[in-house]
Amino acid sequence: MDAVSTIKQHQSLRNFTGEPIKHEQLTAIEDAIIQTSSTCFLQWVTTIKIRDKAKLALIAELSGHQEHIANCDTFYMFCLDVTKLEHLTGLRPPYGLRFLIGGLNDCSAACQNALTAAESLGLGGCFIGGYKAGISEVSQLLKLPKGVVPLIGLCLGVPNEQYREAQKPRLPRSWLIMDEEFSNPWDKEGASAEFASYDQEFQRYYSSRKYNQHDATWSRSSLAYLSGTLKPAAAIIAYLKDQGFDFF
Numbered sequence: 001m002d003a004v005s006t007i008k009q010h011q012s013l014r015n016f017t018g019e020p021i022k023h024e025q026l027t028a029i030e031d032a033i034i035q036t037s038s039t040c041f042l043q044w045v046t047t048i049k050i051r052d053k054a055k056l057a058l059i060a061e062l063s064g065h066q067e068h069i070a071n072c073d074t075f076y077m078f079c080l081d082v083t084k085l086e087h088l089t090g091l092r093p094p095y096g097l098r099f100l101i102g103g104l105n106d107c108s109a110a111c112q113n114a115l116t117a118a119e120s121l122g123l124g125g126c127f128i129g130g131y132k133a134g135i136s137e138v139s140q141l142l143k144l145p146k147g148v149v150p151l152i153g154l155c156l157g158v159p160n161e162q163y164r165e166a167q168k169p170r171l172p173r174s175w176l177i178m179d180e181e182f183s184n185p186w187d188k189e190g191a192s193a194e195f196a197s198y199d200q201e202f203q204r205y206y207s208s209r210k211y212n213q214h215d216a217t218w219s220r221s222s223l224a225y226l227s228g229t230l231k232p233a234a235a236i237i238a239y240l241k242d243q244g245f246d247f248f
C-alpha cells in the first residue's frame with residue numbers, strides 16, 4: 001500500500017493476537033525510525049525496544065493500568081538523549097527548553113514514522129503518552145542516565161481484527177486546515193451548527209462502537225480530559241530537572 005493510503009487508514013489499535021512481530025518487520029520499523037528527520041541533524045533520539053513481558057506489564061501499570069501495553073508484542077520508548085553530544089562536545093547540564101522542544105519534535109516524528117511503517121506492514125498499535133504518570137519509575141526501569149528522558153512511547157503488535165472499529169471522526173477540514181493565515185472557525189457563519197453536527201457525529205461513533213461504547217460528545221470528552229491536565233505537573237518537572245533539563 002502507498003504511504004498516503006496507509007496514513008489515511010490509520011486508527012490506533014489496542015488489541016493484539018499475541019503472535020510475535022517478525023524480526024524483519026521490526027528491522028523495517030527501526031529503519032524508518034533511523035531515517036526520520038532530525039533537528040539540526042543532532043541525532044539525539046535514542047529508541048529503546050522493550051519486549052520482555054515483565055517489563056511490559058510494569059510499564060502498563062505505571063502508565064495508569066493500560067492493559068494494551070502489557071499485551072503488546074513490542075514497545076518502543078523514544079528518548080531525548082544528550083549523552084552522545086556531551087561525550088563529543090563537553091556540553092554539560094542544565095539543558096533548556098530548546099532541547100526539550102527539539103527532542104519532543106524529533107521523538108514524535110520518529111514515533112509517527114514507526115507507527116506508519118508498522119501499519120504499512122499490516123501491524124497496529126498506538127502512541128503512549130500515559131507513561132508520564134510514572135515517568136521516574138519508567139526511567140529507572142529503562143536505566144536512563146542523566147541527559148536522557150523518555151518523551152513518547154509506542155506499543156505495537158499483530159492486530160486482533162475483531163477489535164477494529166470505524167475510524168474516529170475528525171473535525172471538519174476547515175477547522176483543521178487554514179489557507180495562508182489563521183481564521184477563527186467560530187467566526188464563520190453557521191459555525192455553531194457545523195460544530196454541533198460534528199459533536200453528534202462523534203457521539204454516534206462512540207455509541208455504535210463494537211467495544212468501549214459510551215455516550216460522549218467530543219466537547220464533553222475533551223473537557224473531561226483537559227480538566228485533568230490543569231493539575232500541576234510537579235513530579236514531571238522535578239524528574240526532568242533531575243535528569244539535567246530545565247525551562248529557561
Ligand SMILES: Cc1cc2nc3c(=O)[nH]c(=O)nc-3n(C[C@H](O)[C@H](O)[C@H](O)COP(=O)(O)O)c2cc1C
Nearest residue numbers: 010011012013014066126127128129130131152168
Ligand atoms: C502524543 C500522544 C499520546 C497518546 N497517548 C496514548 C496513551 O497513553 N494511551 C492510549 O491508549 N492512546 C494514546 N494516544 C492515542 C490517541 O488516544 C489516539 O490517537 C486518538 O484517540 C485518536 O484515535 P485514532 O488514533 O484511532 O484516530 C496518544 C496519541 C498521541 C498523539
